[in-house]
Amino acid sequence: MAEVALRNVVKKYDDVLAVSNVSIDIPNHEFVVLVGPSGCGKSTTLRMIAGLEEITGGEISIGGEVVNDLPPKDRDIAMVFQNYALYPHMTVAENMSFGLKLRKFPKAEIKARVDNAAKILDITELLARRPKQLSGGQRQRVAMGRAIVRNPKVFLFDEPLSNLDAKLRVQMRTEIKRVHQKVKTTTVYVTHDQVEAMTLADRVVVMNGGKIEQIGTPNDLYHHPKTRFVAGFIGSPAMNFIPAKLEANGSGLKIRLSSQLSFQVPDSRTARYRGAIGKDLLFGLRPEHITETRGRENGVGQEFPVTLDVVEPMGMETMVFFKIEGTEVCGRVEPSAAKGSGEIMQLRANLDQMHLIDPATNVVL
Amino acid sequence: MSTAILTAPSAKRISAASSLKRNRRWALIMSYFFLICFAIFFLLPPYYMVVTSLKSDAEMARLATNPWFIFDGATLDQFRILLGQTDFLIFFKNTIIVTVCVVAITMVISVLAAFSLGRMKFWGSGMLATGIFLTYLVPDTLLFIPMFQIVKSIGLLNSYWGMVLVYPTLTVPFCTWIMIGYFQSIPKELDEAALIDGAGHMQMLFKIFIPVALPGIIAAMIFAFTVSWAAFVYPMAFLYSSDQQVLTVGTVTSLIRGDVYKWGMLMAGALLAAAPPLVIYAFLMDYYIAGLTAGATKG
Numbered sequence: 001m002a003e004v005a006l007r008n009v010v011k012k013y014d015d016v017l018a019v020s021n022v023s024i025d026i027p028n029h030e031f032v033v034l035v036g037p038s039g040c041g042k043s044t045t046l047r048m049i050a051g052l053e054e055i056t057g058g059e060i061s062i063g064g065e066v067v068n069d070l071p072p073k074d075r076d077i078a079m080v081f082q083n084y085a086l087y088p089h090m091t092v093a094e095n096m097s098f099g100l101k102l103r104k105f106p107k108a109e110i111k112a113r114v115d116n117a118a119k120i121l122d123i124t125e126l127l128a129r130r131p132k133q134l135s136g137g138q139r140q141r142v143a144m145g146r147a148i149v150r151n152p153k154v155f156l157f158d159e160p161l162s163n164l165d166a167k168l169r170v171q172m173r174t175e176i177k178r179v180h181q182k183v184k185t186t187t188v189y190v191t192h193d194q195v196e197a198m199t200l201a202d203r204v205v206v207m208n209g210g211k212i213e214q215i216g217t218p219n220d221l222y223h224h225p226k227t228r229f230v231a232g233f234i235g236s237p238a239m240n241f242i243p244a245k246l247e248a249n250g251s252g253l254k255i256r257l258s259s260q261l262s263f264q265v266p267d268s269r270t271a272r273y274r275g276a277i278g279k280d281l282l283f284g285l286r287p288e289h290i291t292e293t294r295g296r297e298n299g300v301g302q303e304f305p306v307t308l309d310v311v312e313p314m315g316m317e318t319m320v321f322f323k324i325e326g327t328e329v330c331g332r333v334e335p336s337a338a339k340g341s342g343e344i345m346q347l348r349a350n351l352d353q354m355h356l357i358d359p360a361t362n363v364v365l
Numbered sequence: 366m367s368t369a370i371l372t373a374p375s376a377k378r379i380s381a382a383s384s385l386k387r388n389r390r391w392a393l394i395m396s397y398f399f400l401i402c403f404a405i406f407f408l409l410p411p412y413y414m415v416v417t418s419l420k421s422d423a424e425m426a427r428l429a430t431n432p433w434f435i436f437d438g439a440t441l442d443q444f445r446i447l448l449g450q451t452d453f454l455i456f457f458k459n460t461i462i463v464t465v466c467v468v469a470i471t472m473v474i475s476v477l478a479a480f481s482l483g484r485m486k487f488w489g490s491g492m493l494a495t496g497i498f499l500t501y502l503v504p505d506t507l508l509f510i511p512m513f514q515i516v517k518s519i520g521l522l523n524s525y526w527g528m529v530l531v532y533p534t535l536t537v538p539f540c541t542w543i544m545i546g547y548f549q550s551i552p553k554e555l556d557e558a559a560l561i562d563g564a565g566h567m568q569m570l571f572k573i574f575i576p577v578a579l580p581g582i583i584a585a586m587i588f589a590f591t592v593s594w595a596a597f598v599y600p601m602a603f604l605y606s607s608d609q610q611v612l613t614v615g616t617v618t619s620l621i622r623g624d625v626y627k628w629g630m631l632m633a634g635a636l637l638a639a640a641p642p643l644v645i646y647a648f649l650m651d652y653y654i655a656g657l658t659a660g661a662t663k664g
Binding site: 050051052071072073077078079081082083085086087088089098099102103146150 | 552554555557558559560561562563564568572573576577579
């Protein structure tokens with residue numbers, strides 16, 4: 001087990017900049033998730049750590065040793081791939097022991113390690129089977145087993161759950177977390193699914209356009225996003241963004257969303273936002289902070305009436321969609337409180353959770 | 366009310382299903398008809414060979430009888446004379462030696478070439494792969510004259526070892542091409558996993574790629590075997606003494622003297638010569654099909 005450090009890592013494909021000046025410090029035992037949309041450079045970053053891609057600039061070190069020029073086999077890492085990459089002609093046990101055999105481990109040691117990993121992953125009865133005789137979830141377990149037996153310094157996961165169905169994905173997510181809690185190996189995990197990132201990570205690295213947008217704990221990213229991208233990417237359904245103007249209101253501040261609708265900015269935020277008075281801004285509020293007026297605890301809300309556009313019952317809650325000055329806004333309400341589409345409903349916005357974004361820089365104020 | 370609503374669509378469904386069934390039946394009937402036509406068309410020559418090889422010379426000389434049937438009783442005389450009194454067994458042995466060597470040489474060269482061209486992306490690998498295939502498009506009927514000079518200059522004229530040298534020019538390009546396609550259809554994560562597991566390129570080839578690509582390799586082997594077993598132009602041009610001759614040319618040249626055709630032995634020889642490819646195809650047909658269609662079904 002070891003710490004991993006990326007210092008100003010750059011990857012270029014001809015003239016295309018895939019990864020730009022990425023710096024991350026991952027301490028020993030930490031579970032870090034790289035998350036972002038397709039093409040954001042997260043997989044490329046992971047593959048550079050693995051040694052499957054050469055780096056154009058910067059430095060990668062594992063356990064204090066710079067590994068820029070080391071081939072993958074000498075980096076002491078193990079990787080789990082999206083499509084499992086199990087050797088189809090080998091049994092599960094042979095798949096798991098292949099790396100150890102190549103490294104000339106004694107037979108008894110190999111057997112002990114394979115048995116132990118199989119026990120951790122609950123695949124002991126599958127050891128004699130071939131990959132094609134396994135289900136998707138079992139294959140994923142074997143791929144993890146192949147990583148565990150090596151007892152490497154770092155685990156690398158490249159979207160390992162993307163090929164599984166929704167139910168199995170949730171199960172395997174828990175499984176991966178359980179395994180990490182048992183073996184405590186430093187882990188770098190790549191996914192495009194922000195729910196996966198939030199549930200698994202000690203820290204999340206949000207990437208966009210080859211750059212790091214923000215690094216932080218899941219709660220940090222959720223409550224204190226630094227950019228519009230992070231605010232919109234983390235959380236499902238996504239945060240509402242409504243064009244707004246900040247106005248002075250006596251000693252306080254008012255955020256105006258339309259000619260009829262404005263909210264009083266909480267006193268705790270006035271000092272932070274005062275410099276932006278008169279500016280055109282984006283007002284950001286998550287759907288879970290727009291609720292019905294009674295029944296649910298939602299901070300010191302400010303109430304406002306809306307005409308519901310679309311109502312989507314989800315069982316445990318109901319999503320209500322309405323428009324403010326042509327911008328679609330989503331709220332989450334108790335199913336019993338929801339009204340039908342076309343009806344007027346009184347909603348409450350929890351302004352303690354609001355964000356103001358400067359559209360010119362896309363930075364959260 | 367509800368019954369009425371339910372009945373109408375279900376009646377429609379039944380008629381749609383029965384029309385599907387009818388279509389399928391017609392498709393099957395037509396398939397069987399054409400398959401039987403093709404089978405008869407392609408099985409007639411082998412049938413004629415079997416019938417002729419089991420006839421006596423006397424019956425064949427009597428032109429009055431129907432050549433498609435045996436009237437005087439079947440005999441194995443043609444086979445006995447062919448195996449006992451001609452050089453057929455020498456031709457057979459020479460062909461086996463040449464074929465085994467050619468298949469081995471072809472597989473070594475084409476597996477290594479295909480692995481490097483298909484998986485180890487390097488500058489010009491795509492052009493090189495196309496170039497290799499283009500050499501296959503030059504027919505041996507055009508190549509045998511320059512090839513004659515080469516074989517002669519290295520002293521292998523009238524030696525079946527010369528065939529071991531020249532046949533791979535026919536087999537290697539196509540086999541390499543098949544193998545490139547097969548190797549490329551193997552997901553790239555497999556070699557990345559092997560790299561991370563600690564395998565070098567040769568270990569990756571022998572422990573991962575060759576076992577995974579076995580259907581493709583067997584398809585390529587069958588192709589190399591068939592080409593070298595059935596080659597005619599090169600032995601015709603380069604071999605002229607019967608102790609060096611191979612089956613294709615040897616059988617014909619030794620059993621046709623002037624305008625005398627020893628039909629019985631010719632047919633017996635052709636049957637025996639066709640037997641090894643037939644046996645190999647029968648046992649490895651599944652691999653052959655899997656190998657040739659790999660690109661079509663693998664994602």
